[in-house]
Amino acid sequence: xxxxxxxxxxxxxxxxxxxxxxxxxxxxxxxxxxxxxxxxxxxxxxxxxxxxxxxxxxxxxxxxxxxxxxxxxxxxxxxxxxxxxxxxxxxxxxxxxxxxxxxxxxxxxxxxxxxxxxxxxxxxxxxxxxxxxxxxxxxxxxxxxxxxxxxxxxxxxxxxxxxxxxxxxxxxxxxxxxxxxxxxxxxxxxxxxxxxxxxxxxxxxxxxxxxxxxxxxxxxxxxxxxxxxxxxxxxxxxxxxxxxxxxxxxxxxxxxxxxxxxxxxxxxxxxxxxxxxxxxxxxxxxxxxxxxxxxxxxxxxxxxxxxxxxxxxxxxxxxxxxxxxxxxxx
Amino acid sequence: xxxxxxxxxxxxxxxxxxxxxxxxxxxxxxxxxxxxxxxxxxxxxxxxxxxxxxxxxxxxxxxxxxxxxxxxxxxxxxxxxxxxxxxxxxxxxxxxxxxxxxxxxxxxxxxxxxxxxxxxxxxxxxxxxxxxxxxxxxxxxxxxxxxxxxxxxxxxxxxxxxxxxxxxxxxxxxxxxxxxxxxxxxxxxxxxxxxxxxxxxxxxxxxxxxxxxxxxxxxxxxxxxxxxxxxxxxxxxxxxxxxxxxxxxxxxxxxxxxxxxxxxxxxxxxxxxxxxxxxxxxxxxxxxxxxxxxxxxxxxxxxxxxxxxxxxxxxxxxxxxxxxxxxxxxxxxxxxxxxxxxxxxxxxxxxxxxxxxxxxxxxxxxxxxxxxxxxxxxxxxxxxxxxxxxxxxxxxxxxxxxxxxxxxxxxxxxxxxxxxxxxxxxxxxxxxxxxxxxxxxxxxx
Numbered sequence: 001x002x003x004x005x006x007x008x009x010x011x012x013x014x015x016x017x018x019x020x021x022x023x024x025x026x027x028x029x030x031x032x033x034x035x036x037x038x039x040x041x042x043x044x045x046x047x048x049x050x051x052x053x054x055x056x057x058x059x060x061x062x063x064x065x066x067x068x069x070x071x072x073x074x075x076x077x078x079x080x081x082x083x084x085x086x087x088x089x090x091x092x093x094x095x096x097x098x099x100x101x102x103x104x105x106x107x108x109x110x111x112x113x114x115x116x117x118x119x120x121x122x123x124x125x126x127x128x129x130x131x132x133x134x135x136x137x138x139x140x141x142x143x144x145x146x147x148x149x150x151x152x153x154x155x156x157x158x159x160x161x162x163x164x165x166x167x168x169x170x171x172x173x174x175x176x177x178x179x180x181x182x183x184x185x186x187x188x189x190x191x192x193x194x195x196x197x198x199x200x201x202x203x204x205x206x207x208x209x210x211x212x213x214x215x216x217x218x219x220x221x222x223x224x225x226x227x228x229x230x231x232x233x234x235x236x237x238x239x240x241x242x243x244x245x246x247x248x249x250x251x252x253x254x255x256x257x258x259x260x261x262x263x264x265x266x267x268x269x270x271x272x273x274x275x276x277x278x279x280x281x282x283x284x285x286x287x288x289x290x291x292x293x294x295x296x297x298x299x300x301x302x303x304x305x306x307x308x309x310x311x312x313x314x315x316x317x318x319x320x321x322x323x324x325x326x327x328x329x330x
Numbered sequence: 331x332x333x334x335x336x337x338x339x340x341x342x343x344x345x346x347x348x349x350x351x352x353x354x355x356x357x358x359x360x361x362x363x364x365x366x367x368x369x370x371x372x373x374x375x376x377x378x379x380x381x382x383x384x385x386x387x388x389x390x391x392x393x394x395x396x397x398x399x400x401x402x403x404x405x406x407x408x409x410x411x412x413x414x415x416x417x418x419x420x421x422x423x424x425x426x427x428x429x430x431x432x433x434x435x436x437x438x439x440x441x442x443x444x445x446x447x448x449x450x451x452x453x454x455x456x457x458x459x460x461x462x463x464x465x466x467x468x469x470x471x472x473x474x475x476x477x478x479x480x481x482x483x484x485x486x487x488x489x490x491x492x493x494x495x496x497x498x499x500x501x502x503x504x505x506x507x508x509x510x511x512x513x514x515x516x517x518x519x520x521x522x523x524x525x526x527x528x529x530x531x532x533x534x535x536x537x538x539x540x541x542x543x544x545x546x547x548x549x550x551x552x553x554x555x556x557x558x559x560x561x562x563x564x565x566x567x568x569x570x571x572x573x574x575x576x577x578x579x580x581x582x583x584x585x586x587x588x589x590x591x592x593x594x595x596x597x598x599x600x601x602x603x604x605x606x607x608x609x610x611x612x613x614x615x616x617x618x619x620x621x622x623x624x625x626x627x628x629x630x631x632x633x634x635x636x637x638x639x640x641x642x643x644x645x646x647x648x649x650x651x652x653x654x655x656x657x658x659x660x661x662x663x664x665x666x667x668x669x670x671x672x673x674x675x676x677x678x679x680x681x682x683x684x685x686x687x688x689x690x691x692x693x694x695x696x697x698x699x700x701x702x703x704x705x706x707x708x709x710x711x712x713x714x715x716x717x718x719x720x721x722x723x724x725x726x727x728x729x730x731x732x733x734x735x736x737x738x739x740x741x742x743x744x745x746x747x748x749x750x751x752x753x754x755x756x757x758x759x760x761x762x763x764x765x766x767x768x769x770x771x772x773x774x775x
Binding site for chain 2: 037039041084085086088089091092093095096097099100101103104107108110111112113115120121122231237238241244245248294297298300301302303304305306307308311312315
């Protein structure tokens with residue numbers, strides 16, 4: 001078994017554009033859940049709004065850049081739509097509504113009724129050529145040392161994605177250290193006390209949901225651009241729950257927690273894949289015991305169990321301060 | 331796509347002055363597509379598809395049947411539909427290789443034409459391999475003239491709605507009661523539904539199981555479901571409550587539990603959609619001029635009896651009164667000598683058993699599948715919010731209202747969107763009356 005190759009696969013996946021997109025989605029969720037205490041169980045809907053807003057605009061003849069703007073605006077609207085009926089109510093109503101709306105959006109988008117616009121289950125492909133036209137690296141070339149290589153195409157997406165991650169981290173730090181951020185954290189700690197201080201709690205929660213939605217849309221757009229492909233079944237509720245694992249693993253309510261969580265999670269996730277694949281290639285009986293498909297499913301069992309274990313034994317994650325993690329709102 | 335990008339810039343500069351750029355691009359794109367379609371139709375057929383030709387023999391004359399709708403679905407979700415053309419040909423592209431179900435919409439058959447074998451209206455396992463255009467056959471023959479009246483259609487959908495409502499209500503009561511006594515919205519409730527169905531499948535139909543009739547198999551399935559409720563409370567939730575874990579954290583734990591359980595079931599049960607060996611393919615009986623499937627009626631009847639029993643339990647027995655007391659005010663209940671922990675455990679056991687029963691009926695009426703509970707969970711949420719989160723009777727009423735609305739909505743919207751209608755109901759309710767039909771104002775804080 002080639003341990004170096006396994007670690008290499010895990011590492012290359014970890015620094016890849018998908019990890020960056022997950023980190024962005026986690027930054028968004030962290031703003032909503034970690035800082036404001038909003039239980040958004042439909043984060044994947046914001047990713048879908050961004051991706052579909054972009055690809056449909058391009059399909060209709062608009063430019064990619066217009067599409068990105070429309071995708072982000074759609075997500076902000078979605079945040080408002082989710083927040084207006086639920087944010088005055090207890091936390092669980094938001095959770096129920098978001099998980100339900102995320103599924104409704106997926107069902108509607110994949111239906112034959114919406115097919116003229118969304119292309120149904122087949123999705124929309126090849127809408128991000130404008131992005132790859134800007135690629136300064138020859139897409140066929142590979143870059144790296146030894147067998148630790150990435151293609152020029154991937155390198156281009158990676159650089160852009162990680163720059164976006166960095167900018168968003170700076171933005172969130174700025175937001176959280178501003179008066180707005182302090183109010184939002186106060187809302188998480190004690191809504192009634194914040195209200196007693198004369199703050200309009202509802203507005204702050206709504207703003208947090210909408211700003212988070214815009215950031216989530218950026219994650220969805222980057223993922224869609226990287227794959228040049230948007231299909232409805234890429235937006236299963238599973239994505240949301242993986243994002244929760246990432247946020248809590250890294251440390252909810254910390255600036256770089258989502259980034260650390262995404263790196264660690266993706267490294268473990270793909271190292272497990274590479275490990276299973278290589279041991280299954282070498283150990284014959286392992287294949288009869290666990291098929292490759294089952295290995296993927298077992299990995300998801302571990303994700304779920306990991307989420308529970310984290311919440312029970314280390315709710316502050318890797319970076320969090322145990323005193324900061326109240327999350328006990330009502 | 332490559333072709334499009336390479337041609338685009340040169341043609342776009344060609345007539346810049348005359349047409350605005352947006353429209354010009356659209357026109358060029360349209361021309362390109364048309365050009366591609368005109369000479370490249372054999373190339374277009376590269377993707378996987380399901381196709382066929384509808385021919386009917388009437389008095390030894392073979393004639394194509396036009397305008398009949400075929401619907402392709404996978405694992406209960408619709409993929410696409412197609413209609414036969416003047417030659418009787420139809421083709422429905424599918425997203426990839428896999429197992430699909432193909433159904434012929436009988437109501438679109440012309441008068442006097444019917445399936446020679448009425449059981450073949452749906453082909454449950456059509457396997458499409460990589461790049462294949464799979465041909466399937468619907469043998470047609472001369473048949474009695476049958477037209478479905480609006481009354482019949484409304485009636486059928488109403489009964490189907492009651493049946494779905496019964497399944498939702500049975501499963502939702504447990505969720506609502508757990509919320510009432512602990513404040514926890516249990517996102518793993520759907521998996522308790524799946525568990526009941528999978529256990530019943532094991533005891534009744536699985537070749538590895540004892541092969542009991544479903545009615546017998548339901549008993550251990552429900553008992554084990556109730557037992558799982560007990561295990562969950564004693565093994566997990568009670569200690570978290572004692573730790574003083576907040577409700578939001580608990581909901582995240584329940585999401586983790588749901589995720590883990592769902593995939594455990596997927597590994598054990600596999601991703602296939604399976605049917606119980608009993609009660610499949612029942613032919614409808616006509617009551618009051620409406621064709622009804624017996625198992626739907628049994629589902630509704632059992633649900634009404636069970637829900638009635640729960641109502642009696644809550645109103646008339648000491649334990650039921652204790653449940654209501656704890657849901658009103660746990661501290662007050664505790665200080666009046668009620669063992670709150672025991673009441674919570676009793677509620678979990680009840681909820682587990684009820685969810686298992688709901689799951690079995692869900693499986694009987696549709697199919698057993700690893701993610702059936704999660705799909706139902708969203709409708710359960712709609713039901714409990716509609717009726718009022720935390721009220722047992724609200725969950726019952728909400729369940730039936732959601733079930734009937736979802737099924738009846740197929741008269742106006744495509745059937746693949748019917749679940750979306752149920753969830754739309756949830757959102758409208760939150761806007762109009764967030765405490766639900768039977769909820770009280772202060773509950774929603």
